[in-house]
Amino acid sequence: MKISIIAVGKIKENYLKDAIGEYLKRLSAFANMQIIEIPDAQCPENLSEAQKNIVLQKEGEKILAQISPKSFVYALAIDGKKLSSEKFSENIQNNMTNGVSHITFIIGGSLGLNSEILQKSDFRLSFSDMTFPHQLMRVILLEQVYRSFKIIAGEPYHK
Secondary structure (H helix, E strand, O other), X not given: OEEEEEEEOOOOOHHHHHHHHHHHHHHOOOOEEEEEEEOOOOOOOOOOHHHHHHHHHHHHHHHHHHOOOOOEEEEEEEEEEEOOHHHHHHHHHHHHXXXXXEEEEEEOEOOEOOXXXXXXXXXXXXXXXXXXXXXXXXXXXXXXXXXXXXHHOOOOOOO
């Protein structure tokens, strides 16, 4: 199984880099992991709706260029479907059973994802109604993917 995470923005904080590195190491027993960073557009605090759409469009084009055509795509979106860890694991396992060999997760930047990315995704996934920093979301996602593989393997990590 190959898993790609396409994420807008760079991780600058060492504690987040360390956590990401730890989960990537743990996940290497289950999947070939890849993180693709898309540069976030520099923009002022108070964007007009038109400016926001331009930024989302530019980021969206860069994201689309990185998506493998045969990949099953999860877009992380606050309005997506919420799953328990068990149901998320079941969803991943169903993909594997159905012959999916590449899964891609997309994490937008501070403005979210443009509508084209959301429409082209196979599944919109929400972790919460709360808003999380997109840098921290990488750690949360990696932990849940790791938890999913431990559940699939029947190992005791998930309690």
